[in-house]
Amino acid sequence: MNSEFIIAVHGLVLLAHRPDGMASSEEIASNVCTNPARVRKVMSVLRKNGYIETREGSGGGYRLVADPQSITLASVYRALAAGSLAPGWCSGNPEMDCVVGSNMQDVMNAVFCGADQQLEAYLETITIGRMLSQIEAKAGIP
Amino acid sequence: MNSEFIIAVHGLVLLAHRPDGMASSEEIASNVCTNPARVRKVMSVLRKNGYIETREGSGGGYRLVADPQSITLASVYRALAAGSLAPGWCSGNPEMDCVVGSNMQDVMNAVFCGADQQLEAYLETITIGRMLSQIEAKAGIP
DNA sequence: CGCAACTGTAACTGATAATATTACAGTAAC
DNA sequence: GTTACTGTAATATTATCAGTTACAGTTGCG
Numbered sequence: 001m002n003s004e005f006i007i008a009v010h011g012l013v014l015l016a017h018r019p020d021g022m023a024s025s026e027e028i029a030s031n032v033c034t035n036p037a038r039v040r041k042v043m044s045v046l047r048k049n050g051y052i053e054t055r056e057g058s059g060g061g062y063r064l065v066a067d068p069q070s071i072t073l074a075s076v077y078r079a080l081a082a083g084s085l086a087p088g089w090c091s092g093n094p095e096m097d098c099v100v101g102s103n104m105q106d107v108m109n110a111v112f113c114g115a116d117q118q119l120e121a122y123l124e125t126i127t128i129g130r131m132l133s134q135i136e137a138k139a140g141i142p
Numbered sequence: 143m144n145s146e147f148i149i150a151v152h153g154l155v156l157l158a159h160r161p162d163g164m165a166s167s168e169e170i171a172s173n174v175c176t177n178p179a180r181v182r183k184v185m186s187v188l189r190k191n192g193y194i195e196t197r198e199g200s201g202g203g204y205r206l207v208a209d210p211q212s213i214t215l216a217s218v219y220r221a222l223a224a225g226s227l228a229p230g231w232c233s234g235n236p237e238m239d240c241v242v243g244s245n246m247q248d249v250m251n252a253v254f255c256g257a258d259q260q261l262e263a264y265l266e267t268i269t270i271g272r273m274l275s276q277i278e279a280k281a282g283i284p
Numbered sequence: 285c286g287c288a289a290c291t292g293t294a295a296c297t298g299a300t301a302a303t304a305t306t307a308c309a310g311t312a313a314c
Numbered sequence: 315g316t317t318a319c320t321g322t323a324a325t326a327t328t329a330t331c332a333g334t335t336a337c338a339g340t341t342g343c344g
Contacts, residue, residue: 003231003331006250010233014242024290031243032233035333040291057341058289073253085227085261088330089145089302091152091174100156101173103277108148111215111273115264119227122260126253134252135245145302166319177304182320199312200318230301231332 002081007032007042009076012051012128013135015064024061042080049079068129074120085119086112144223149174149184151218154193154270155277157206166203184222191221210271216262227261228254 010032015021025036025043032039043062046052051066092104152174157163167178167185174181185204188194193208234246 001227001229001254003229006229006231006233009250010242010246013246017242026290031238031240033235033243034233036291037293037334038332041293044292054291055341056289056291056339058287059342060290060340062291085143087143087145087148089148091148091176093175096173098173099281100152100159100274100277101175103280104152104155106280107273107276108151110276111268112143115261118260118264119257122257131249131253132242134249135242138245138248139241168319178320179305179322180303183322186321196320197312198310198318198320200316201313202311202319204320 002084004042004045005077005081005084007034007039008046008080009073009128009131011039011043011062012046012064012068012071012076013132015052015062016068016128016132017135018064021064022061028062045080046076049075068132069127071128072124073126073128074123077120077123083116085116144226146184146187147219147223147226149176149181150188150222151215151270151273153181153185153204154188154206154210154213154218155274157194157204158210158270158274159277160206163206164203170204187222188218191217210274211269213270214266215268215270216265219262219265225258227258 011023011028014028014031015023023031025039028043029036029039043052043054047054047062051064051071052062053065054060054062086109090105091108092101094102094105096102153165153170156170156173157165165173167181170185171178171181185194185196189196189204193206193213194204195207196202196204228251232247233250234243236244236247238244
């Protein structure tokens with residue numbers, strides 16, 4: 001799985017956890033354990049999808065605008081990791097003079113297409129709000 | 143997805159397609175579009191799992207011994223690509239002085255664990271035999 | 285205004301993982 | 315004993331990913 005997906009989910013949960021729903025790229029980066037530039041790149045995509053809004057300039061940062069319960073991991077997945085299940089690598093070759101070798105790409109592709117749908121369906125059942133609840137439950141009963 | 147998984151599936155389908163169920167590492171490699179050493183490494187795992195047997199020496203190669211209909215992609219996945227869905231990368235840090243940052247790994251891990259099970263369940267529904275049928279159907283009705 | 289603190293991007297660098305290559309010992313057929 | 319294979323490991327080579335740096339654009343505030 002794409003690590004940008006992880007940064008996005010972690011970032012969203014963090015924002016949802018903040019009472020005012022705000023944090024700067026540096027705060028998020030240190031919480032996620034990566035660098036601010038990477039966070040900004042990911043958050044930029046989330047903004048384009050309407051989950052957060054950004055305030056540039058001094059005192060700026062990111063702020064959650066969507067309801068945590070309404071943001072599913074599937075939508076985050078679609079936004080920045082879609083099709084990451086299928087490998088870059090592809091066996092066979094359509095030009096090949098062999099029934100198996102020449103048709104494998106198509107068939108394999110269909111398999112991964114189905115797998116991707118299955119994965120999305122699963123991610124559809126998990127929301128940012130639910131993840132936050134789980135974390136808060138863990139912290140509440142140490 | 144692990145590319146060894148692809149090599150394995152492609153190799154198994156190729157063997158199933160052969161009337162005598164045999165092929166050398168070089169034949170498989172050229173069909174899959176990779177090199178023989180890589181194929182041998184993958185086939186070695188498949189042998190240990192009982193799907194194929196190997197004949198060393200001159201005129202040797204690999205031969206399918208299991209029924210193509212009985213080999214599911216899930217079992218191939220478990221054999222050489224298990225857990226490949228979860229990323230090497232992990233956000234957060236349990237030592238961290240933040241409720242979100244310190245618990246994220248656990249929660250994220252649970253998500254990927256579930257996703258992996260979902261994926262396996264899907265792969266359980268696809269067999270080598272079925273893939274071969276699909277390929278043969280494509281070739282039969284051009 | 286002018287400075288300080290942010291975001292938005294892109295280019296560059298370094299680290300890490302994936303793949304290919306090479307090599308050679310072991311084994312079986314002829 | 316020679317030829318044609320597998321098994322396995324070591325070693326390049328290449329591609330991918332993450333970190334870093336840089337700088338223009340934006341906003342808040344003294």
